[in-house]
Amino acid sequence: MADHQEVSVTLPSDPASVRTARRYVADVLGDWGLDGDAEIADSIRLIISELATNAVQHTFGQSPTFTVDLRLEREERLHIGVTDSHPRWPRRLPAAVQQDNGRGMVIIRVLAAEAGGRLSVTPTEEGGKTVWITLPWTMAPLSGSYR
Numbered sequence: 001m002a003d004h005q006e007v008s009v010t011l012p013s014d015p016a017s018v019r020t021a022r023r024y025v026a027d028v029l030g031d032w033g034l035d036g037d038a039e040i041a042d043s044i045r046l047i048i049s050e051l052a053t054n055a056v057q058h059t060f061g062q063s064p065t066f067t068v069d070l071r072l073e074r075e076e077r078l079h080i081g082v083t084d085s086h087p088r089w090p091r092r093l094p095a096a097v098q099q100d101n102g103r104g105m106v107i108i109r110v111l112a113a114e115a116g117g118r119l120s121v122t123p124t125e126e127g128g129k130t131v132w133i134t135l136p137w138t139m140a141p142l143s144g145s146y147r
Contacts, residue, residue: 003073003074004071004072004073004074005032005070005071005072006069006070006071006072007028007069007070008067008068008069008070009021009024009067009068010065010066010067011052011065011066011067011068012064012065013055013056013059013061013063013064013065013066013084014056015053015056017052017056017066018049018052018053018056021048021049021052021066021068021082022045022048022049022052024068025044025045025048025068025070025080026041026044026045028070029041029044029070029078032072040115040135043111043114043115044080044135046107046111047080047108047111047112047133048068048080048082050104050105050107050108051068051080051082051104051108051131051133052066052068052082053104054082054090054104054105054131055082055083055084058086058088058090059084059085059086060086062085062086063084063085063086063128064085065084065085066082066083066084067081067082067083067084068080068081068082069081069082069083069130072137073137075137076136076137077134077135077136077137078134078135078136078137079132079133079134080132080133080134080135081130081131081132081133082130082131083124083128083129083130083131084128084129085124085126085127085128086128086129087127087128087129089121089129090105090121090131091105105119108131108133112133112134112135115135115136116135116136117133117134117135117136118133118134119131119132119133120132120134
């Protein structure tokens with residue numbers, strides 16, 4: 001495997017794109033050696049679902065697309081980024097018992113922390129932002145994988 005691998009996909013800000021983003025990430029990580037049945041794979045699928053959902057729902061139509069970036073550095077660190085063009089950064093909302101939304105960032109932070117990772121947000125030159133999740137890459141390549 002190369003010291004650095006990087007891929008990205010840009011999708012329309014549409015609820016159907018959340019599933020597409022999740023499938024894309026699962027396929028790429030499978031190609032990079034992540035067992036789709038591993039517990040971390042479930043966490044990553046949930047993280048990407050929450051990030052993509054936020055990019056669709058919380059940009060209020062001001063971001064016509066969002067981009068998912070995956071970077072694997074020296075088989076040590078996995079960076080997952082979701083970029084949209086809306087200037088407002090994600091905020092942690094109080095999770096009221098009867099509230100139907102607002103828990104996504106809490107879920108993402110907990111899953112990242114449980115996996116030994118972290119969450120960060122960086123501005124884009126165009127005025128939007130990228131929400132990054134950085135995780136340790138401790139996956140052994142799948143034996144016999146020919147993806």
